[in-house]
Amino acid sequence: MIQVDNATSQSLALSERSFTKFAQFITSELGIKMPAGKMSMLQSRLLRRLKHLGIASLEEYQEYLFTSPCAEQERVHFIDAVTTNKTDFFRESEHFTYLMRHALPELDPDIRNGRGEPRRWPFKLWCAGCSTGEEPYTQAMVLSEFGEVRRGFEFKILATDVSTRVLEHAELGIYDEDRVAVVPDSYRKKYLLKSKSTDHGQVRITPELRSKVYFNRLNFMDEDYKVRDMFDVVFHRNVLIYFDKPTQEAVINKLCKNLKPGGYLFVGHSESLSGLKVPLVSVSTAVFRKVK
Numbered sequence: 019m020i021q022v023d024n025a026t027s028q029s030l031a032l033s034e035r036s037f038t039k040f041a042q043f044i045t046s047e048l049g050i051k052m053p054a055g056k057m058s059m060l061q062s063r064l065l066r067r068l069k070h071l072g073i074a075s076l077e078e079y080q081e082y083l084f085t086s087p088c089a090e091q092e093r094v095h096f097i098d099a100v101t102t103n104k105t106d107f108f109r110e111s112e113h114f115t116y117l118m119r120h121a122l123p124e125l126d127p128d129i130r131n132g133r134g135e136p137r138r139w140p141f142k143l144w145c146a147g148c149s150t151g152e153e154p155y156t157q158a159m160v161l162s163e164f165g166e167v168r169r170g171f172e173f174k175i176l177a178t179d180v181s182t183r184v185l186e187h188a189e190l191g192i193y194d195e196d197r198v199a200v201v202p203d204s205y206r207k208k209y210l211l212k213s214k215s216t217d218h219g220q221v222r223i224t225p226e227l228r229s230k231v232y233f234n235r236l237n238f239m240d241e242d243y244k245v246r247d248m249f250d251v252v253f254h255r256n257v258l259i260y261f262d263k264p265t266q267e268a269v270i271n272k273l274c275k276n277l278k279p280g281g282y283l284f285v286g287h288s289e290s291l292s293g294l295k296v297p298l299v300s301v302s303t304a305v306f307r308k309v310k
């Protein structure tokens with residue numbers, strides 16, 4: 019057991035004043051709400067960072083984060099520490115069924131009008147808030163499957179997040195075996211490789227599937243997302259819950275600028291757009307379409 023003397027435990031405690039300063043910074047930088055109930059979570063996440071840096075108190079860390087010459091560099095690590103990155107392969111799996119059975123056929127011009135007019139592929143999907151990559155790789159598997167039955171279908175996926183740590187993990191595409199247990203057997207055979215370069219018990223996404231996904235850092239609080247593509251589908255799941263209503267409305271409207279008319283937006287099952295002024299209509303549980 020680690021013995022912590024009184025003075026040490028006091029310097030490691032997050033005072034209300036310090037919490038307020040960190041919380042204001044998190045909300046203005048990332049849009050993430052930080053009510054007082056998050057104080058102990060924030061404290062424990064920051065203490066890991068203190069330990070790593072060899073800094074003795076949270077007050078000292080605050081100076082390091084806001085005023086030291088390393089401040090800008092440290093903010094990248096701070097963002098990694100304070101974002102919640104929980105995700106899974108095939109999370110809220112009804113959405114992938116909906117994508118396959120409804121959205122893709124509906125957006126396919128040849129299937130829809132049967133006239134064989136020029137295709138508008140590649141199909142473009144934006145995974146906005148992609149965390150460690152499980153979500154965009156699930157999407158890539160589902161779109162590849164669609165391509166097996168729909169000749170000529172091509173796709174690409176833009177996957178963005180604000181945390182550089184999760185993006186590095188996502189780009190590598192290496193996961194523990196237990197993380198991929200939910201991936202259907204037939205998909206595992208096609209899209210996952212036993213990793214030779216890493217310890218036993220890990221798999222890697224195949225290079226072909228990885229080549230379909232482009233990762234980029236993007237903060238939803240930015241005024242201009244500087245994304246030039248127009249997308250058929252945007253997934254923005256389990257991110258809105260961290261934002262207040264005005265921020266949700268601003269973010270959804272900015273995402274909609276890059277969603278084609280008639281394109282689909284998926285949000286998390288526990289998220290709602292009710293009361294937001296956005297150019298979308300509800301078509302299924304947590305699925306919306308941009309008005310044409």
Ligand SMILES: C[S@@+](CC[C@H](N)C(=O)[O-])C[C@H]1O[C@@H](n2cnc3c(N)ncnc32)[C@H](O)[C@@H]1O
Pocket residue numbers: 047048049050101102103104105106109146147148149150153178179180181184236237238239254255256257260286
């Ligand atoms: C809980 S995860 C959800 C991941 C995935 N969409 C899913 O549903 O499984 C939320 C992600 O949103 C990212 N995030 C939070 N605030 C953000 C912001 N302001 N800009 C961009 N990404 C943000 C976090 O870094 C995190 O990876």
